[in-house]
Amino acid sequence: MTTLPDLTRLKPTGGKRSSKREQIVNVFLRQEGHLSADDLVDLIRREDHRISRATVYRTLQWMVDAGIARKVDFGEGRFRFEHSYRQPRHFHLICTNCHRSSEFLSSDIEALIEEISAARSFAAAQSVVQIYGTCEECRTGRHPAVDEGHKDLLFARDALRIAIATERSGLEFYTRAARLTRDGRGRKVFDDLAAEEKEHLSKLETRYNELLQRDPQLESRPTFLFFKGAANGLFAEGAERLLKGVNDQQALMMGIRCERGSHRFFKKYGERFEDSEGKQIFLEFADEERQHLELLIREYRALVKRQGRVRRPRRHGAPAARAAR
Amino acid sequence: MTTLPDLTRLKPTGGKRSSKREQIVNVFLRQEGHLSADDLVDLIRREDHRISRATVYRTLQWMVDAGIARKVDFGEGRFRFEHSYRQPRHFHLICTNCHRSSEFLSSDIEALIEEISAARSFAAAQSVVQIYGTCEECRTGRHPAVDEGHKDLLFARDALRIAIATERSGLEFYTRAARLTRDGRGRKVFDDLAAEEKEHLSKLETRYNELLQRDPQLESRPTFLFFKGAANGLFAEGAERLLKGVNDQQALMMGIRCERGSHRFFKKYGERFEDSEGKQIFLEFADEERQHLELLIREYRALVKRQGRVRRPRRHGAPAARAAR
DNA sequence: CTAGGTGCAAATAATTTGCAGAGGC
DNA sequence: GCCTCTGCAAATTATTTGCACCTAG
Numbered sequence: 001m002t003t004l005p006d007l008t009r010l011k012p013t014g015g016k017r018s019s020k021r022e023q024i025v026n027v028f029l030r031q032e033g034h035l036s037a038d039d040l041v042d043l044i045r046r047e048d049h050r051i052s053r054a055t056v057y058r059t060l061q062w063m064v065d066a067g068i069a070r071k072v073d074f075g076e077g078r079f080r081f082e083h084s085y086r087q088p089r090h091f092h093l094i095c096t097n098c099h100r101s102s103e104f105l106s107s108d109i110e111a112l113i114e115e116i117s118a119a120r121s122f123a124a125a126q127s128v129v130q131i132y133g134t135c136e137e138c139r140t141g142r143h144p145a146v147d148e149g150h151k152d153l154l155f156a157r158d159a160l161r162i163a164i165a166t167e168r169s170g171l172e173f174y175t176r177a178a179r180l181t182r183d184g185r186g187r188k189v190f191d192d193l194a195a196e197e198k199e200h201l202s203k204l205e206t207r208y209n210e211l212l213q214r215d216p217q218l219e220s221r222p223t224f225l226f227f228k229g230a231a232n233g234l235f236a237e238g239a240e241r242l243l244k245g246v247n248d249q250q251a252l253m254m255g256i257r258c259e260r261g262s263h264r265f266f267k268k269y270g271e272r273f274e275d276s277e278g279k280q281i282f283l284e285f286a287d288e289e290r291q292h293l294e295l296l297i298r299e300y301r302a303l304v305k306r307q308g309r310v311r312r313p314r315r316h317g318a319p320a321a322r323a324a325r
Numbered sequence: 326m327t328t329l330p331d332l333t334r335l336k337p338t339g340g341k342r343s344s345k346r347e348q349i350v351n352v353f354l355r356q357e358g359h360l361s362a363d364d365l366v367d368l369i370r371r372e373d374h375r376i377s378r379a380t381v382y383r384t385l386q387w388m389v390d391a392g393i394a395r396k397v398d399f400g401e402g403r404f405r406f407e408h409s410y411r412q413p414r415h416f417h418l419i420c421t422n423c424h425r426s427s428e429f430l431s432s433d434i435e436a437l438i439e440e441i442s443a444a445r446s447f448a449a450a451q452s453v454v455q456i457y458g459t460c461e462e463c464r465t466g467r468h469p470a471v472d473e474g475h476k477d478l479l480f481a482r483d484a485l486r487i488a489i490a491t492e493r494s495g496l497e498f499y500t501r502a503a504r505l506t507r508d509g510r511g512r513k514v515f516d517d518l519a520a521e522e523k524e525h526l527s528k529l530e531t532r533y534n535e536l537l538q539r540d541p542q543l544e545s546r547p548t549f550l551f552f553k554g555a556a557n558g559l560f561a562e563g564a565e566r567l568l569k570g571v572n573d574q575q576a577l578m579m580g581i582r583c584e585r586g587s588h589r590f591f592k593k594y595g596e597r598f599e600d601s602e603g604k605q606i607f608l609e610f611a612d613e614e615r616q617h618l619e620l621l622i623r624e625y626r627a628l629v630k631r632q633g634r635v636r637r638p639r640r641h642g643a644p645a646a647r648a649a650r
Numbered sequence: 651c652t653a654g655g656t657g658c659a660a661a662t663a664a665t666t667t668g669c670a671g672a673g674g675c
Numbered sequence: 676g677c678c679t680c681t682g683c684a685a686a687t688t689a690t691t692t693g694c695a696c697c698t699a700g
Contacts, residue, residue, distance in 0.1 A: 020681065037664075052682045057665060073400045075453075077690085078664055093447050104441060112434050112551070113456055120427070120547050121461035121469070122418050128400075130453040131438055136446035144446070222445050226437070244569075344698095345656070362689075377657045382690065402665085403689055 020051055024059040025068065034072060034080040034101055074101065074130065088272060091129035097138040102148055105155075106226040107269065149221045153211065155278035157218055158225035159269075160208045163285045166262055167204055169233025171197040173258060176242050183248045183307070189299045190251075193292060200288065207281075234262040245313050252300040259296060263289035345376055349384040350393065359397060359405040359426055399426065399455065410599050416454035422463040427473055430480075431551040432594065474546045478536065480603035482543055483550035484594075485533045488610045491587055492529055494558025496522040498583060501567050508573045508632070514624045515576075518617060525613065532606075559587040570638050577625040584621060588614035 027043050028035065035043075041056050060081055063069035070084040074094050091109065094101040109129060117124040136144050148154070171194055178190035212218050238258040242251060263286055270282030352368050353360065360368075366381050385406055388394035395409035399419050416434065419426040434454055442449040461469050473479070499522055503515035537543050563583040567576060588611055595607030 050682085054666080054683080055681055058680085061666095073398060075398045093442070093445060093449075095447075096450070102445070104445070106437060106441060109434055109437050112431060112437070113454075116429060116431060116551055117418070117456055117458065119551070120418060120429070122420075122456065122458055123460075123464055124418075124456045124458040125421070126457050128453060128455040128457070129438075131442055131447065131449045132451050132453070133442065133447055133449040135448075139446075139448055226441055226444070375657085379658080379691080380656055383655085 020048075020055055021059050021062065023048060024051070024056060025063060028060075028063065028069065028081070029083065032083070034074070034082045036076075036078055036080050038078075040081070073128075074099075075132075088274075089126065091131075093131045093133070093135070095135035095138055096132050097134050100135065102135075103151070104224055104226060107265070108226060108228050146217050146220050146222075148224075149215060149218065151224065152276050152278065153215055153218060154221060154224035155273070155276060156281060157208075157211055157221075158223065158227075158230075159278040159281040159285075160204060160211065162225070162227060162230040163266075163281060164201065164204050164208060165230050165233040166235065166285075167197055167201040167233070169235035169239060170258070170262075171201060172233075173235040173239040173242065173255065176239055177251045177255065180242060180246070181248050181251055183303060186248045186252065186299065186303055189295065190255075193255075193295075196292075211277075229265070234258060234265065247310050247313055249300065249303055249307065249310050250313060252296055252303060255296045256293060256300060259289050259293040263293055345380055346384050346387065348373060349376070349381060350388060353385075353388065353394065353406070354408065357408070359399070359407045361401075361403055361405050363403075365406070398453075399424075413597060413599075414451065416456075418456045418458070418460070420460035420463055421457050422459050425460065427460075428476070429549055429551060432590070433551060433553050471542050471545050471547075473549075474540060474543065476549065477601050477603065478540055478543060479546060479549035480598070480601060481606060482533075482536055482546075483548065483552075483555075484603040484606040484610075485529060485536065487550070487552060487555040488591075488606060489526065489529050489533060490555050490558040491560065491610075492522055492526040492558070494560035494564055495583070495587075496526060497558075498560040498564040498567065498580065501564055502576045502580060505567060505571070506573050506576055508628060511573045511577060511624065511628055514620065515580075518580075518620075521617075536602075554590070559583060559590065572635050572638055574625065574628055574632065574635050575638060577621055577628060581618060581621045581625060584614050584618040588618055 024040070024044055027047065028040060031040075031043065037053075037057055037060060040060070041051075041053050044051050044056060060069060060071075063081070064071055067084060069081045070088075071079050072082055072092070073079055074092070076099075089110070090103045090105050092101045092103055106129075110127075113124065113127050116122075174190045174194035174197055178187050178194055181187040181190055215221075235258045238254045241254060246254065266282045266286035266289060270279050270286050273279040273282075349365070349369055352372065353365060356365075356368065362378075362382055362385055365385070366376075366378055369376050369381060385394060385396075388406070389396055392409060394406045395413075396404050397407055397417070398404055399417070401424075414435075415428045415430050417426045417428055431454075435452075438449060438452050441447075496519055499515045499519035503512050503519055506512040506515055540546075560583045563579045566579060571579065591607045591611035591614060595604050595611050598604040598607075
């Protein structure tokens, strides 16, 4: 919750400013990857030969309490430490050959973990997912075409990709819904939303291109945030269902469901992360979806008031489409 | 691969029969749960005060090599050991309060792990999924209504549940397909398959009831194998798609896809486990699905030969159903 | 007889702690 | 001056190893 890289804010139990501690923390933060206590001692000793191992251990513990560092266990019989002010709760791929590890996020796995915990009435606090095996480099002998790159950029890239896919599927959904809707006011709502999606889509694409300029290889770097819904966008299923034939009320209701799902997803992810571009993207998008959601709920209520509740779906496919032309 | 509880077969490097080792192994196998080396030393010493800690460590290592035990790391700074001759590659829920842990399988998580590994070109050998938190008992203070029960029975129960759900959805699929199919020979294939599914379904249900007799609380024990496809059966999606309108060839092809998915799932799971009722259920079922699959492929080829390849779907829903009556 | 199994004590390895002195507020 | 930080050395914990002895094949 706290713990920006801004160190002035890091005073967990009102500790004193201390040159040694600050030195250790700085060296730790300058590194990336997963350091063992011993790695850190070595690094520190290059700068200052007079810092004891005990102090490093104590400072590591302090950093964990302060939320700067997280203790991770890769089953080596000792702990390692990683930065924790970005992307909490990520998972690891660990190469048993070169002992390097790379990180990833998977909202899909997280969702399953939540479901399983709930099914077992278990209050999950945190979870560890570690995939052990051999990395590409160790297997093929040659360096991978591109390295992982900076986490913040990757996270922002994947956030934008998901947002764009969602926007695209939303555009498809609203365009299709507008075509199928008979009620004039309802149709206008869908038309307006479609226009809004289109505009926002181009904004997101611009933003994505800006991101690419900051790192020319960004697009070819490996996926960091795995999320299955990303492939076709969160409205894809809804858009498909529209074709099965629904009445105006049902179309609005499906819009509500899609927006709600989308809002929840973006909010949940956005809230989890420390200040970063990706977080911002998620939260902005969540807010937009919330607005759409509220609009749709209002319209749904208004329509039900005008028509009474209608449950029967419109006949399949073609007739409705024809009627709209 | 080896490692039945039958200890006579456990001679990894041609070790000698030794009273001490046998004693230690027996005590270990008599326990369930996750023992630390120290726990085991305590248990051993109750029987024989003259066994040294070093021997216990050496025997644990021997058991790991022999495949009797698996070393697990719950981040406590020491290792624990669990039996490994059943359900390899399970995952853990770990209570940080009472330090007990319970096991589960999730083919859904496994599938995601495989996908992620593939996306990162990582050759995954094994994976660790640990959910840390507070168990129901520690949270509410009272004992859970039912305990976990014996793993073998749970695994068999969940295997049967999945098989039954698949059988039900298969029955639905073939019944529907038979109704929609115009080609006489094709219709007969579906009718026969539907009849077979019905018969096998009742067999599975009988078997399930027999299982319940062995443990009256079995049905209320928590899920052990989590698999989302289990809810509606592996043919559910196919059965739904049939309603959208398909021609005879497409119906056969969908049957092929469903049977292939089902066959793969049951085979994969069945092969992973040591001899147990659950394994047997999975493998029997996989074999049945393979037979159906082969039959459908034959029929598909025959139909294409008779009709030429037809790609256009039949018109939506009602007309096809009408035609079949 | 001999390779492998066993006990004991000592070694290792990661980490923690007691204590006396140093340093910031 | 007080309280916390720090270094050093000793302690602790989990596990491994060297070595002499024992035991089954």
